[in-house]
Amino acid sequence: MSKNTKYNAAIIIIGNEILSGRTKDTNTSTLATWLNSLGVSVSEVRVIPDLENVIVETLNNLRKTYNYVFTTGGIGPTHDDITAKSVSKAFGVKYQIHKEAFEILESYYKVGEFNEGRQKMVWMPENANLILNPTSGAPGFSVENVFCLPGVPSILKSMLGALKNDIVGGKPILSHTISLRTVESEIASSLNKVQNKNKDVEIGSYPFFHAGKLGVSIVIRSENQSEIDNCNSQILKFVEEKNIKIVDR
Amino acid sequence: MSKNTKYNAAIIIIGNEILSGRTKDTNTSTLATWLNSLGVSVSEVRVIPDLENVIVETLNNLRKTYNYVFTTGGIGPTHDDITAKSVSKAFGVKYQIHKEAFEILESYYKVGEFNEGRQKMVWMPENANLILNPTSGAPGFSVENVFCLPGVPSILKSMLGALKNDIVGGKPILSHTISLRTVESEIASSLNKVQNKNKDVEIGSYPFFHAGKLGVSIVIRSENQSEIDNCNSQILKFVEEKNIKIVDR
Numbered sequence: 012m013s014k015n016t017k018y019n020a021a022i023i024i025i026g027n028e029i030l031s032g033r034t035k036d037t038n039t040s041t042l043a044t045w046l047n048s049l050g051v052s053v054s055e056v057r058v059i060p061d062l063e064n065v066i067v068e069t070l071n072n073l074r075k076t077y078n079y080v081f082t083t084g085g086i087g088p089t090h091d092d093i094t095a096k097s098v099s100k101a102f103g104v105k106y107q108i109h110k111e112a113f114e115i116l117e118s119y120y121k122v123g124e125f126n127e128g129r130q131k132m133v134w135m136p137e138n139a140n141l142i143l144n145p146t147s148g149a150p151g152f153s154v155e156n157v158f159c160l161p162g163v164p165s166i167l168k169s170m171l172g173a174l175k176n177d178i179v180g181g182k183p184i185l186s187h188t189i190s191l192r193t194v195e196s197e198i199a200s201s202l203n204k205v206q207n208k209n210k211d212v213e214i215g216s217y218p219f220f221h222a223g224k225l226g227v228s229i230v231i232r233s234e235n236q237s238e239i240d241n242c243n244s245q246i247l248k249f250v251e252e253k254n255i256k257i258v259d260r
Numbered sequence: 261m262s263k264n265t266k267y268n269a270a271i272i273i274i275g276n277e278i279l280s281g282r283t284k285d286t287n288t289s290t291l292a293t294w295l296n297s298l299g300v301s302v303s304e305v306r307v308i309p310d311l312e313n314v315i316v317e318t319l320n321n322l323r324k325t326y327n328y329v330f331t332t333g334g335i336g337p338t339h340d341d342i343t344a345k346s347v348s349k350a351f352g353v354k355y356q357i358h359k360e361a362f363e364i365l366e367s368y369y370k371v372g373e374f375n376e377g378r379q380k381m382v383w384m385p386e387n388a389n390l391i392l393n394p395t396s397g398a399p400g401f402s403v404e405n406v407f408c409l410p411g412v413p414s415i416l417k418s419m420l421g422a423l424k425n426d427i428v429g430g431k432p433i434l435s436h437t438i439s440l441r442t443v444e445s446e447i448a449s450s451l452n453k454v455q456n457k458n459k460d461v462e463i464g465s466y467p468f469f470h471a472g473k474l475g476v477s478i479v480i481r482s483e484n485q486s487e488i489d490n491c492n493s494q495i496l497k498f499v500e501e502k503n504i505k506i507v508d509r
């Protein structure tokens with residue numbers, strides 16, 4: 012979350028498979044990286060179960076708070092796919108067959124294969140805008156500032172290109188990472204001074220273990236490259252003074 | 261989220277590094293799998309930034325809603341580690357040096373190495389209970405039903421053993437997975453019938469791509485093994501009728 016960004020978003024991960032621990036979420040990272048490049052920062056992520064009342068309440072809360080809300084999951088053909096119905100309810104609009112989506116899937120499948128299960132995927136909130144799916148046919152959709160994408164990571168990724176023009180953001184959020192062979196406590200005080208001198212830049216410190224060795228990655232984030240460069244010089248100064256080794260990471 | 265479970269938890273992931281997309285969260289999966297084995301289901305996960313007012317508000321909201329709240333991240337020595345201070349504020353208690361934590365770290369580090377940065381890690385909410393850290397010394401802590409753990413996945417994992425006796429749960433939540441060489445729309449209607457006949461069991465359907473092939477994993481979750489077995493038989497029945505291949509996954 013860059014401190015200067017005016018455009019923000021929330022992500023809602025709809026899926027019991029994340030809450031059960033069975034599946035690790037990777038869609039947040041995909042969406043956040045993409046949104047940052049469009050000048051939108053992600054302020055909050057919620058992982059919630061496949062329960063209509065929870066989805067409706069969460070959506071109605073977040074869509075009024077943030078510029079954009081992205082949901083992932085729950086738009087397939089099975090009984091646990093209830094996102095489209097829940098979004099309809101949240102906006103108080105009809106849940107109905109989307110003609111264009113119907114036509115897309117009718118021509119996507121062979122004759123006789125556009126069965127009952129698949130037809131469920133064309134039921135959407137009234138007047139939803141389609142988000143085309145170049146991987147597996149079934150489109151996602153958006154209503155106002157809410158964008159509904161599938162949960163399968165490779166399909167989600169393939170759909171972002173079509174969305175780019177719908178997202179108005181600020182300057183891209185830039186970041187620079189310096190990885191050091193040290194521990195956080197050795198640099199905490201110096202790093203704090205740099206942060207205090209550069210209030211508009213976000214400086215994060217993240218310990219890591221890699222190849223059996225401890226290290227710390229310092230991440231500088233801002234919309235402004237010269238502010239990042241400034242911070243970077245100040246950090247490299249104390250790194251050199253303390254004789255700390257810079258590492259690849 | 262098993263439908264029958266009486267004990268529930270929320271997880272708060274504190275960390276700009278997840279919201280920026282730089283790091284993928286794996287602690288949710290670790291915590292959820294462990295909590296399920298203790299008969300506690302995870303109802304909600306929130307990823308929030310390193311901002312005191314957001315941490316305080318989220319904590320105070322969730323700790324009154326769920327039996328347990330787990331936080332990860334923000335308990336190290338750097339300026340962006342503000343979890344302990346925020347928890348103190350949420351509970352309205354003093355943020356002060358924890359004597360036992362001080363003694364632990366004083367003897368953990370060599371003489372002269374227990375510096376200012378490291379001493380920050382012994383500041384905790386008044387009367388916090390320590391969660392011992394067998395990996396890197398600095399303990400986590402709990403206050404009432406809130407358990408604060410570090411963000412580094414391997415350290416977090418190593419601390420769960422010490423916590424087991426503090427968590428009172430129900431029956432362990434069991435699950436069974438059947439993976440099929442099919443697509444969701446082929447089984448949606450039959451699966452829906454099985455779910456309707458077994459309302460107390462949670463049945464999830466998750467498409468996957470593996471080794472270039474499409475498939476669906478059906479996950480049955482319940483506290484009751486005989487209910488899982490029952491569902492399993494009903495699913496295997498339609499799988500056989502439809503001549504769908506069962507695969508390893």
